[in-house]
Amino acid sequence: MERLILEKGCCAIVPCVATIGMFDGVHRGHRFVLRHVCDYAKAHGLSTTVITFDRHPREVVHTDWQPQLLTTFEERMGLLEETGIDRCVILPFNKEMAALSAREFMSLMVNRLGVKVLMTGYDNRFGHNRNDTFEDYVRYGEEIGVKVRQLPSANCQLSFGSSHLSEVSSSVIRRFLEEGDVRKAAEALTYPYRITGKVVSGEHIGTTLGFPTANLQPIDSRKLIPAPGVYAVRCVMDEGRGKILRGMMNIGTRPTFGEHEQTMEVYILGYEGDLYGQTITVEFLERLRDERRFDSKEELKVQLEEDRRRVESLKL
Numbered sequence: 634m635e636r637l638i639l640e641k642g643c644c645a646i647v648p649c650v651a652t653i654g655m656f657d658g659v660h661r662g663h664r665f666v667l668r669h670v671c672d673y674a675k676a677h678g679l680s681t682t683v684i685t686f687d688r689h690p691r692e693v694v695h696t697d698w699q700p701q702l703l704t705t706f707e708e709r710m711g712l713l714e715e716t717g718i719d720r721c722v723i724l725p726f727n728k729e730m731a732a733l734s735a736r737e738f739m740s741l742m743v744n745r746l747g748v749k750v751l752m753t754g755y756d757n758r759f760g761h762n763r764n765d766t767f768e769d770y771v772r773y774g775e776e777i778g779v780k781v782r783q784l785p786s787a788n789c790q791l792s793f794g795s796s797h798l799s800e801v802s803s804s805v806i807r808r809f810l811e812e813g814d815v816r817k818a819a820e821a822l823t824y825p826y827r828i829t830g831k832v833v834s835g836e837h838i839g840t841t842l843g844f845p846t847a848n849l850q851p852i853d854s855r856k857l858i859p860a861p862g863v864y865a866v867r868c869v870m871d872e873g874r875g876k877i878l879r880g881m882m883n884i885g886t887r888p889t890f891g892e893h894e895q896t897m898e899v900y901i902l903g904y905e906g907d908l909y910g911q912t913i914t915v916e917f918l919e920r921l922r923d924e925r926r927f928d929s930k931e932e933l934k935v936q937l938e939e940d941r942r943r944v945e946s947l948k949l
Contacts, residue, residue: 634714638687638723639745646747647720650674653684653742653751653759655803658703659712660822662801666754667716669784674719679749681719684742685709686726693731701807701857703826722746735760736773743779750780813860815917825867825916828856830897832908838890839900842934844941846883846898847908849915861885861895863921865944868901869914878904879944881937882915885924889933900937902944918947 637645652670656663667683674681687706691698704712713721724730733741738760742748751774753767765773767783774781801821809818810826819825828851835848851858861884868880879902886893899915901908921940927933 634710634718635720636710636723637720638725640725644745645720645722646745647680647682648747648749649680649682649720650677650750650752651682651684651742651746651748652753654754654757655689656683656685656709656713657689657803658806658822659709659716660703660801660803660806662754664716664823666752666784667713667718670752671717673750673752673782677750681717682722682746682748683713683718683720684722684724684746685713686724688726690726690731693726693728700855702853702855703803703806703810703822703857705829705853705856708827732761735765735770736777739770739773739779740777743777748779750782752782752784755783755785807857810857810859813862813864813920815859815864815920819917825918826859827914827916828858828897829853829912829914832911832913834909835896835898836893838887839898842930842937844881844900844934844937846900847911847913849897849899849913851897852912858895858897859884859917859920861924863924863940864917865919865921865947866899867916867918867949868899868904869916870904871912871914877949878902879947879949880915881921881940881944882917883924888924888926889930900941902941 650670650673652666654663670681689700689702692700710721739751742751751770753770758765770781806818806821809821815826830849830851832847833850835846839846864882864884866880866882868878870876870878881900883898884895886895899913921943927936
């Protein structure tokens with residue numbers, strides 16, 4: 634997939650079918666749209682283009698807004714590449730771009746990128762204040778020479794026991810993670826939710842219990858942290874040439890030892906050695922339990938042994 638940062642004076646006119654969005658998470662709904670883009674382009678002999686942003690537009694429009702992202706920029710690029718799209722155009726989002734009307738934005742796509750067909754999701758909106766409707770987009774397209782097509786709802790029909798979810802969105806996935814339901818999040822994303830971080834010095838409480846943990850500091854502070862609790866995770870060790878190991882992740886304040894600031898600590902099964910300074914990617918597989926206060930270190934250790942047995946029983 635070719636990456637292009639569209640800056641002032643930069644043009645890359647290639648006749649293409651395009652779609653536009655933040656694509657945070659590149660989840661099932663996004664993949665539905667991208668699959669239709671690829672199918673249409675193949676049938677009509679055109680290239681495919683994804684138009685996205687270097688940051689979430691709300692960071693510019695509402696400067697006090699704190700993102701809770703599902704993917705970092707590089708994670709988003711890697712996931713988009715997996716979809717088979719030919720080109721990703723990255724727009725540096727700023728106040729000038731935020732002020733563009735939908736028609737002005739569509740003109741930019743036509744004149745500087747060669748967009749012939751614009752595909753939008755059933756609920757996609759763009760342009761200043763996002764007040765325009767799909768019918769407005771069609772009318773603008775007729776005026777400036779671009780065909781606008783609206784896709785139906787992805788209607789993913791995800792089943793979770795006795796209930797099901799027909800619509801997948803980044804907001805829905807964030808809610809799953811905020812509730813600690815990493816299994817539902819993975820089903821909606823099509824992959825386990827992951828956080829990459831650096832191992833930093835901690836208080837070594839886990840070592841005194843026989844469960845030495847790595848204190849993880851996320852590389853991107855804008856990534857959403859799942860709800861407090863204990864999770865079964867999969868750990869990908871960068872300095873172990875991509876070695877994958879099981880782990881137990883605790884997100885919380887360690888109430889058994891008094892109140893602390895929230896931390897992310899992972900105990901990696903079968904690993905021995907110094908982890909400080911290493912980069913680890915943690916993939917969340919299952920929430921084992923709530924974090925809670927134990928009456929003694931011994932009681933906590935018994936629970937940790939039980940947690941470990943459950944993690945060992947899971948498939949990687």
